Amino acid sequence: xxxxxxxxxxxxxxxxxxxxxxxxxxxxxxxxxxxxxxxxxxxxxxxxxxxxxxxxxxxxxxxxxxxxxxxxxxxxxxxxxxxxxxxxxxxxxxx
Amino acid sequence: xxxxxxxxxxxxxxxxxxxxxxxxxxxxxxxxxxxxxxxxxxxxxxxxxxxxxxxxxxxxxxxxxxxxxxxxxxxxxxxxxxxxxxxxxxxxxxxxxxxxxxxxxxxxxxxxxxxxxxxxxxxxxxxxxxxxxxxxxxxxxxxxxxxxxxxxxxxxxxxxxxxxxxxxxxxxxxxxxxxxxxxxxxxxxxxxxxxxxxxxxxxxxxxxxxxxxxxxxxxxxxxxxxxxxxxxxxxxxxxxxxxxxxxxxxxxxxxxxxxxxxxxxxxxxxxxxxxxxxxxxxxxxxxxxxxxxxxxxxxxxxxxxxxxxxxxxxxxxxxxxxxxxxxxxxxxxxxxxxxxxxxxxxxxxxxxxxxxxxxxxxxxxxxxxxxxxxxxxxxxxxxxxxxxxxxxxxxxxxxxxxxxxxxxxxxxxxxxxxxxxxxxxxxxxxxxxxxxxxxxxxxxxxxxxxxxxxxxxxxxxxxxxxxxxxxxxxxxxxxxxxxxx
Numbered sequence: 001x002x003x004x005x006x007x008x009x010x011x012x013x014x015x016x017x018x019x020x021x022x023x024x025x026x027x028x029x030x031x032x033x034x035x036x037x038x039x040x041x042x043x044x045x046x047x048x049x050x051x052x053x054x055x056x057x058x059x060x061x062x063x064x065x066x067x068x069x070x071x072x073x074x075x076x077x078x079x080x081x082x083x084x085x086x087x088x089x090x091x092x093x094x095x
Numbered sequence: 096x097x098x099x100x101x102x103x104x105x106x107x108x109x110x111x112x113x114x115x116x117x118x119x120x121x122x123x124x125x126x127x128x129x130x131x132x133x134x135x136x137x138x139x140x141x142x143x144x145x146x147x148x149x150x151x152x153x154x155x156x157x158x159x160x161x162x163x164x165x166x167x168x169x170x171x172x173x174x175x176x177x178x179x180x181x182x183x184x185x186x187x188x189x190x191x192x193x194x195x196x197x198x199x200x201x202x203x204x205x206x207x208x209x210x211x212x213x214x215x216x217x218x219x220x221x222x223x224x225x226x227x228x229x230x231x232x233x234x235x236x237x238x239x240x241x242x243x244x245x246x247x248x249x250x251x252x253x254x255x256x257x258x259x260x261x262x263x264x265x266x267x268x269x270x271x272x273x274x275x276x277x278x279x280x281x282x283x284x285x286x287x288x289x290x291x292x293x294x295x296x297x298x299x300x301x302x303x304x305x306x307x308x309x310x311x312x313x314x315x316x317x318x319x320x321x322x323x324x325x326x327x328x329x330x331x332x333x334x335x336x337x338x339x340x341x342x343x344x345x346x347x348x349x350x351x352x353x354x355x356x357x358x359x360x361x362x363x364x365x366x367x368x369x370x371x372x373x374x375x376x377x378x379x380x381x382x383x384x385x386x387x388x389x390x391x392x393x394x395x396x397x398x399x400x401x402x403x404x405x406x407x408x409x410x411x412x413x414x415x416x417x418x419x420x421x422x423x424x425x426x427x428x429x430x431x432x433x434x435x436x437x438x439x440x441x442x443x444x445x446x447x448x449x450x451x452x453x454x455x456x457x458x459x460x461x462x463x464x465x466x467x468x469x470x471x472x473x474x475x476x477x478x479x480x481x482x483x484x485x486x487x488x489x490x491x492x493x494x495x496x497x498x499x500x501x502x503x504x505x506x507x508x509x510x511x512x513x514x515x516x517x518x519x520x521x522x523x524x525x526x527x528x529x530x531x532x533x534x535x536x537x538x539x540x541x542x543x544x545x546x547x548x549x550x551x552x553x554x555x556x557x558x559x560x561x562x563x564x565x566x567x568x569x570x571x572x573x574x575x576x577x578x579x580x
Contacts, residue, residue: 003458007458008454011454011457011458011461012454014457014461015412015441015453015454015457016416016419016434016437016438016441017438017441017442017445017450017453017454018438018439018441018442019442019450023447023450027450027451027454030451030512030513031451031454031455031458033513034404034455034512034513034516035458037401037513038401038404038405038468038472039401040397040398040401041398041401041402041405041471041472041475042471043398044395044398044475044478046471046474046475046478049474049477049478050474050477051470051473051474051476051477052473052474052476052477052480053303053473054303054333054529055289055290055303055480055527055528055529055530055554056289056290056333056335056529056554058333061332061333063329071196071197075196075197076196076422078194078196079192079193079194079196079422079423079424080421080422080423081420081421081423081424081425081426082426088421088422090421090433090436091430091431091432091433091435091436092432093432093433
């Protein structure tokens with residue numbers, strides 16, 4: 001086994017996903033099969049190989065720090081599931 | 096020939112000669128959508144009122160003589176592109192009611208030229224899938240045979256073109272999501288080099304791999320669309336600042352002396368015999384036009400799918416963290432506290448394939464596994480890139496099948512994610528290497544399903560693959576075949 005049910009439950013906590021028992025069961029089997037498959041990468045010796053995070057070689061892209069128009073509060077809040085005045089409303093954070 | 100059968104350039108000629116107005120053309124497309132989309136399900140949202148208003152505006156532009164190749168042309172967009180004021184779902188319940196406050200740059204560029212948006216197209220949820228079956232709005236169907244999938248993730252974009260419901264469309268390609276559905280639906284699909292087209296306003300799946308491109312009826316249309324959307328965008332710092340050539344100048348039909356590489360790793364035992372045969376015929380066609388073939392090796396091909404599913408899922412798990420029920424998107428009812436809100440909103444909003452990839456990506460990035468999975472995959476990505484750079488020292492373009500088989504049946508691969516992932520084996524390496532690729536129609540299976548030919552180019556080698564693809568199109572009639580709908 002590459003991954004256990006317990007590990008899948010822990011990953012779900014990290015991923016902020018509430019999974020049903022059936023989903024946990026299914027993902028355990030499927031992730032196990034996928035992880036067994038990706039193990040083939042270990043056939044390759046990658047000693048000294050520089051990792052690629054990005055296909056185009058690129059330095060930092062700088063721009064001047066200028067004030068420019070933005071979408072504004074109303075547009076930003078237009079899709080909010082909950083709002084109060086100019087703010088996003090969320091459940092109580094601090095007890 | 097009906098209005099909805101036209102290419103961009105054919106419709107443009109008629110608009111220019113005032114034989115037809117954009118309003119008439121747009122009405123024809125809307126009627127076509129109305130007549131057949133219950134069968135194809137290429138659209139998530141159709142925008143008739145907005146479309147007719149923009150068409151009327153395009154007609155007055157044309158009357159004033161302010162005409163561009165795209166003015167008045169009815170197009171449709173994958174529902175991954177933000178469209179100001181028009182609902183954008185990414186085929187997910189979590190964005191079911193999301194109305195973007197701004198436009199994606201690629202769409203804005205088309206809009207400014209007077210293109211008319213007729214609607215938003217179906218896809219796999221968050222572009223995660225190869226069949227359109229992970230859409231929260233039901234799968235699209237392949238117009239050539241509705242028992243089959245159109246491919247994915249830009250399945251709606253390809254089905255829409257094959258069913259002639261828009262003149263041209265845009266899709267996105269992270270591991271083959273433009274080229275594979277284009278091949279399965281008998282259209283042209285172009286994935287530009289990473290950085291060639293801005294990703295601003297395109298809902299992110301795997302940011303180091305995602306790229307925007309056209310799905311069209313012919314290569315000329317793909318060249319026109321690419322020319323319109325390419326270029327540097329200050330809003331996307333990964334877009335590359337280099338001049339955009341006039342891609343239509345590559346439509347010379349000339350391939351004499353072109354050096355074409357045939358990677359032995361792509362012509363394997365598992366290849367469908369009819370796909371193999373189509374490739375052999377294509378090679379003969381090119382030889383007849385004076386192209387030269389060289390056998391090459393891309394030795395790390397067999398590792399690409401494994402490499403991709405670690406990198407793409409890792410990036411996805413990070414990108415999709417933003418769907419937390421706070422600022423936009425679905426929020427669960429009466430959550431008790433923030434953490435519960437996150438977990439339940441995401442559980443209710445995401446479909447199974449999206450959850451599976453978030454889980455896999457979170458695992459690959461988690462403490463203790465990062466080096467073994469994510470970092471290892473990034474190193475293998477370097478090897479895959481080097482394969483291509485080395486190959487392009489001796490060839491101009493690389494010719495391969497787009498997919499190992501023609502389209503598969505609805506439901507055929509739903510219960511086996513790994514089998515679904517493996518169907519992208521010939522398109523994924525291009526995304527990892529960041530180079531460009533195009534899919535063109537190159538045959539038909541005995542079941543009446545299209546077969547696609549892929550041409551892979553150097554980074555920023557779009558002109559060469561367009562030239563080679565167009566020459567092939569000139570010499571064959573596959574692109575003229577119409578789906579029986």
